[in-house]
Every structure is written in structure tokens, then in C-alpha cells.
Amino acid sequence: MPELPEVETVVRSIAPLIGRRIITAELRCPRVLRGSDPDEMAASLAGRKIAAVKRYGKFILMSLEGGGYLMVHLGMTGRLLLGGAPGKHTHAILTLDRGTLFYDDSRQFGCFQYSAVFPKRVARLGPEPLEISFDDFAAGLRRRKTRMKALLLNQSFLRGMGNIYVDEALFRSRIHPLALAARIRGDRARCLYEAIGAVLREAIAAGGSSISDYVDAEGRKGFFQISHRVYQRTGEPCVDCGTPIRRLLVAQRSSHFCPKCQKR
DNA sequence: ATCGGTACCTGCACGC
DNA sequence: TGCGTGCAGGTACCGA
Numbered sequence: 001m002p003e004l005p006e007v008e009t010v011v012r013s014i015a016p017l018i019g020r021r022i023i024t025a026e027l028r029c030p031r032v033l034r035g036s037d038p039d040e041m042a043a044s045l046a047g048r049k050i051a052a053v054k055r056y057g058k059f060i061l062m063s064l065e066g067g068g069y070l071m072v073h074l075g076m077t078g079r080l081l082l083g084g085a086p087g088k089h090t091h092a093i094l095t096l097d098r099g100t101l102f103y104d105d106s107r108q109f110g111c112f113q114y115s116a117v118f119p120k121r122v123a124r125l126g127p128e129p130l131e132i133s134f135d136d137f138a139a140g141l142r143r144r145k146t147r148m149k150a151l152l153l154n155q156s157f158l159r160g161m162g163n164i165y166v167d168e169a170l171f172r173s174r175i176h177p178l179a180l181a182a183r184i185r186g187d188r189a190r191c192l193y194e195a196i197g198a199v200l201r202e203a204i205a206a207g208g209s210s211i212s213d214y215v216d217a218e219g220r221k222g223f224f225q226i227s228h229r230v231y232q233r234t235g236e237p238c239v240d241c242g243t244p245i246r247r248l249l250v251a252q253r254s255s256h257f258c259p260k261c262q263k264r
Numbered sequence: 265a266t267c268g269g270t271a272c273c274t275g276c277a278c279g280c
Numbered sequence: 281t282g283c284g285t286g287c288a289g290g291t292a293c294c295g296a
Contacts, residue, residue, distance in 0.1 A: 002289060031273085058290080075290045077274075089274085107273045109290050121291090146267070155291080162289055209289075232288095252269065254287080270294080278285085 002074045004058060004129070004160030005203035010080055011055045014101075017062065017082075021049045021097040027112075029091035032103070034111045041114045044068065045094070056122045057159025071119045075109030125159040129196050132158065138189045141181045148184065149177035150251040152196075161196070164209055164231045167256045169195045171230045176264040177248065177255040202227065230256040 002010065025045040027038040049065040060080070062070040072080065077089075081102040086093060092103035092112045103112045113119070127136070137158075144151050151157050152166040161169070170177055172195035175184060184192060203209065206227070229239050234247040238258040248255045 006289075073290080075273095076288065077290090105273095106275065107288090107290085109273065111291095144266095150268085153290095164289065251267095267296085268294105269296105271292085272290100274288100276287085278287100280283090 002058065002078070002208070003162035003165050004055075004200055005165070005206075006208035007055050007058050007060060007074065007160070008204050009208040010074070011053055011060055014053055014060075014080055014082060016099070017050050017053055017096070017101065019050065020099065022046060023095045023097060026093040026095075027091070028093075029105075029108065031108045032091045032105060032110060032112045034113055036113055044114045044116075045070065057125050057128070057155055058162070059119075059122050059125070061119070061122060067116065069115045069117075069119060071111070071113045071115055071122065072103065073111045075105060075107060075111070077107045078103065078105040078110030124156060126154075126156045127158060129158045129160055130200055134190065134193050137193050138185065141184050141189055144181040146181055147177065147250060148175055148179045148181055148192075149253070149255050151181045153251060153253065158196075160200075163253050163255075164228065165196075165199055165203065167231045168199045168229060171257060171262060172199060174261050174263075176262045177250045177257055178264060230258065232256065 022045050025042040027033060027042055030038060033041060048068070050062050051065045052063040054061050054063070058073060060072040062072070064070065072078070074080070081104065082099055084102060086102060087104060089104045089106040090102050091105055091108070094101040140157060144157070148170060149166060152161050152169065153163070167177070169192065173188065173192040175188065175192055230245050233245045233256060235244050237243065238245060238261060241258065241260050243258055243260040245256055246259050248257065
């Protein structure tokens, strides 16, 4: 579900966790623990104070005082909620010195893991799209042989983009999802770089998208879906030229684009 | 070393 | 009302 702007919104909404101490951890779903032993993990978390909460692409890392990390990825349907009550898909409950943190995830594509050291999965990620320089971005494009859609979804190229914002950024820069990365140079590369920055900043400012079940830690929905120009608008008119938006499978993901504005 | 395809889960909207 | 199908913001893993 959540891409960079949604995860950023969640991270901001769980800022009250900073300085809280974990009293107990109840870990109900081995699958989202990804192989960690629930009892060992609960023991690692109990009594620990949350020193910081930071986002890396779509990952949330909570640093614990004295070392160690709680790493959370929301997958497609994950949610972090402060307070409320456990539900059918609540997989983790952290009882804090003040309040409770719930991790819910109906599809169980996300993860909720403890790591004593900085997690490898996070260390492997590419740069933040809002921090990379244009020169580094353009040089990266030239080195890749793959299609633009697949490249922007690849978290080792840039961390945090997902299906919505890739489609939106490609539309804004008039690049076809099947365009070869290495052939995007000069002004087109500049245009794409700025489109990525613009679409992510606008979405963060709007509090994320609200496709189906996205909510922040207080249960508030985002409102960015009103601004989607191509994502899930198959058959509707292009906002620029009126041509019906088309849907195409690229890298097994549905891709929405305007066949007139985004030529191959 | 990089790829494209497949698997993993549940829920929902849709057509019959 | 119920059933089958296709689709959904994600990544990991496999073989080529």
C-alpha cells in the first residue's frame, strides 16, 4: 500500500513514540516476523526505550536506546496505529509506558522485525529520491539497460517510489513506461528528476494517497488521490489532451499512461 | 551482475 | 445470495 509519502506521513504521526519505553511486546504472527523467534524478539524489545524514528524509503526504523532497531515495512496493507483496539489482522502489540502501538497487516506482506545491528535490507537500498543530486540520478539512468517503469520501482536505484508515484512521475515528464532508461538523457532526464521531486513533495504535503485502506497512525485518510493524473484512470481522458488513459503490464505491475503524451 | 517471472496473503468489486 | 475471477500501494527468490 504505502509508498514514500504515505510512510513519511506515518513516521510523522508516530513521533509521540520517541522517548517512550516498551513494557511488553506481543507478537502474534510469525510470518511478519520473517523468521525471528517471537519469544526472543519480545525479550529483545521489553524494557527498551525508543530513541528515534526514521524513514528509509518505505522502511521505518526505530532506534532503541542502548543499540538495536525495530524495523517495520508496511508492505501493501500494513498499518501502525497508536491506541485503539486489536483487530482480526493485528500481528504485533507493543504496550508502552504511555499508550499502545498496534501493527496491523491483512495481507502480511509487511514485516515487523528486531535487529541488533543496522538492518541489511535497509543498508542495501538506493538513495532517497528527494536527496539524490541530478548528476548522480542522470548517471544512474545511463548505466541501466532496463525499462523506466521497472527501474523506478527498483528500490536499489531509488528508495521509496512505488506503483502510483512512478506512473505519476512518468506522466508528468512525458516518458513512456517502456522507455529504456539509458536513453533518457539531458532535458528529459532533468524533467523526470524534477517530476519525481514534485510529485513526492506534493503527496507528502497532502498527507499521502488514500487508495482503499491507507490511514496514518490516528486513522486519518490521505487526500492525494484527487490529484492522480493517470494512476487507476484507465479509459478516462488525459488531463492534458483528452486521450483515454491506457493500462499496460510492465514488470508484472499495471502501468497507467497517456498514449499520446507519453510516446515511446 | 542483472533481468523477468512467480510466489506469498487477504479482501474487494464485478459478472453470472 | 453465492461463487469464480481479476485486481490491489509490496519484496524475495528463482532460473536464465
